[in-house]
């Protein structure tokens with residue numbers, strides 16, 4: 402039977418919740434404070450879920466959550482935070498520390514039933530991976546992540562690995578596109594074959610063709626020997642076309658032919674080489690808008706985008722930040738020198754916006770860990786992160802953070818539309834252009850947002 406720990410100092414609420422939980426067929430146990438909870442948890446197996454009140458005697462709920470996230474065996478237990486008064490700060494604080502949900506009291510029986518069902522069925526489907534801090538020694542490429550978003554990526558990648566279909570990996574810089582391609586290759590039936598990576602952005606346009614297709618001696622000035630192309634080298638394995646959005650148009654046409662015919666002709670020859678390659682392409686660019694702008698071929702996009710795989714930015718999968726940080730810490734420092742993160746350092750890392758995504762996180766950990774004077778890395782050791790940039794929160798007006806998401810979005814949209822209208826002196830065609838939407842969508846949006854003629 403699933404066990405549920407309830408931590409709350411309000412006796413009536415705690416006992417009521419325990420009763421409901423029991424009624425629903427689960428096995429509850431209770432604690433009045435963080436200390437009491439850790440006392441209770443000693444010597445028993447991890448509960449399946451923890452309900453945790455924000456305001457507690459001694460260490461408050463967030464501090465208890467932080468401790469849970471650092472306690473081996475408890476790091477991945479889903480935690481539902483409870484408050485009498487939800488504020489943006491406590492909600493964001495809780496979610497960023499990886500809380501599963503944040504509920505405002507009173508909570509109804511139906512709500513509890515649905516929530517526990519959701520938590521427990523998610524656990525049944527995907528066994529929660531252990532924290533990966535101690536797995537740093539493996540040299541296999543790994544796409545780590547425990548967030549829902551990364552689980553989806555991992556699942557899709559696993560399914561894609563089975564076949565030979567072309568995969569197009571998109572995502573911001575540093576989100577793990579290349580590592581995803583490597584993991585895909587290792588997971589596929591081609592794992593024994595070569596993995597050949599070509600960075601289309603790094604090779605000068607005039608050399609890209611011979612790099613990909615090879616050339617005969619004397620095919621052009623400087624071609625002193627015969628050379629096999631990268632496509633041919635990938636025979637039996639995977640060809641990774643990195644930064645494919647940077648490929649010049651004439652080359653795109655040639656690549657399209659290769660994808661259709663699985664044949665290449667080395668420069669300066671009339672030899673046709675048939676190749677068996679699986680193509681995985683990646684780009685941080687928005688290929689669809691490049692197609693619109695005429696800088697990327699639509700037919701090539703279709704050919705590449707058979708299985709799309711989008712790598713979400715790190716700020717959208719906050720649950721991954723601290724486990725990844727621990728992983729990088731373990732790989733940069735080990736044994737007695739193994740460094741750790743203080744609670745305030747953890748909070749900083751978990752709330753930072755990470756424009757450079759996982760790469761930036763890895764670099765930050767390496768830098769802080771190399772320079773920190775002590776065994777425990779504190780907020781100050783990561784001061785370089787905030788010295789030059791604001792954290793994501795500061796870019797969002799406080800008032801919006803106080804609203805539920807749909808209202809906040811609507812309010813922001815209203816403000817943007819009003820701004821565009823006034824900047825174009827009420828001219829709707831011009832306002833729509835500024836907003837990058839059609840005149841018709843502007844009308845539709847305004848109607849949906851209850852924006853009258855007058856307010857506009």
Ligand SMILES: Nc1ncnc2c1ncn2[C@@H]1O[C@H](COP(=O)(O)OP(=O)(O)OP(=O)(O)O)[C@@H](O)[C@H]1O
Nearest residue numbers: 543544545573574575576577578579580685759760
């Ligand atoms: N999920 C992950 N687990 C472990 N390491 C990761 C993960 N995602 C990224 N990394 C690490 O972060 C760094 C950047 O990843 P990668 O090179 O794959 O990013 P990218 O999306 O190709 O970036 P760019 O667009 O800048 O080329 C690498 O060192 C990679 O090992």
Ligand SMILES: [Mg+2]
Nearest residue numbers: 578579643683
């Ligand atoms: Mg890359």
